[in-house]
Amino acid sequence: MKPLAIDLFCGLGGWTEGLLSEGYFVVGFDNHQHVYGEHRYPAQLVIQDVLTLHGSQFKDAALIVGSSPCQEFSYRAMPWKRAKALGPPVFGLELFNAQFRIQREACEAAHRHIPLVVENVRGAQPWVGRSRWNYGSYHLWGDVPALMPITVRGTKVPGFSFDGRSKCFRESAVDHFKNTGGSWFNIAHNTTSGVGQNPDGRKVGNDWFADGEYQKRGTCGSRKRKAASAMMAKIPLPLARHIAQAWYPTCSGP
Numbered sequence: 001m002k003p004l005a006i007d008l009f010c011g012l013g014g015w016t017e018g019l020l021s022e023g024y025f026v027v028g029f030d031n032h033q034h035v036y037g038e039h040r041y042p043a044q045l046v047i048q049d050v051l052t053l054h055g056s057q058f059k060d061a062a063l064i065v066g067s068s069p070c071q072e073f074s075y076r077a078m079p080w081k082r083a084k085a086l087g088p089p090v091f092g093l094e095l096f097n098a099q100f101r102i103q104r105e106a107c108e109a110a111h112r113h114i115p116l117v118v119e120n121v122r123g124a125q126p127w128v129g130r131s132r133w134n135y136g137s138y139h140l141w142g143d144v145p146a147l148m149p150i151t152v153r154g155t156k157v158p159g160f161s162f163d164g165r166s167k168c169f170r171e172s173a174v175d176h177f178k179n180t181g182g183s184w185f186n187i188a189h190n191t192t193s194g195v196g197q198n199p200d201g202r203k204v205g206n207d208w209f210a211d212g213e214y215q216k217r218g219t220c221g222s223r224k225r226k227a228a229s230a231m232m233a234k235i236p237l238p239l240a241r242h243i244a245q246a247w248y249p250t251c252s253g254p
Helices: 014-021 072-074 092-108 122-128 220-231 237-246
Strands: 004-009 025-030 043-046 061-066 116-120 134-135 136-143
Touching: 004 014, 014 025, 014 061, 014 122, 014 237, 061 092, 061 237, 072 092, 072 122, 092 116, 092 122, 092 136, 122 136
Parallel strands: 004 025, 004 061, 025 043, 061 116
Antiparallel strands: 116 136, 134 136
């Protein structure tokens, strides 16, 4: 029987792809389904707000991974007066901490330790504490293995097209860099860490943030930005596979 892995805030399934390739059965949770052309979540998907989950549901899991939204953290990391003037990212912290609550509840129900690995951006550190490891700009908290892979720059997003037909995104190298403070939705700046690439923080059209919370928009352009953001937010496959291998159950336990 394949070991069960739970992917919280699963998005397009960057964690899940690595877990599946290493032999896990994976169930992902997100508050909506991401479908962009041929790109969609690759395993069993449950549409549910992660805040409503109770960890006892996952007492049989071998591993829990999560990648809660980073927009509030990224925005506050920007060198703008407006960003610096904001208070704590209340919603971002609630989502981040929910992953550890779910782990505690799962461990209590299982009467054993269930490892959890959480990914977010460097800008989260002032609010949640120093990360235990980073793979490029993908920062990790929780049960991070002692031995981690070295970041290899120059990886490209394979075969991604904004509309599923043309304008392929594979020509833009992401270099294992999830934007830690620039515009997630301005494609010209999505291939860097954001430092110095979008100095005025201008968004196209209405602001994506108001009162510190992410604002949804329903325009066609918004969908393209969401598609690019979702692809960029995917955990790199080498990192996901390494975590999957490190915590794969053995006869003596994980």
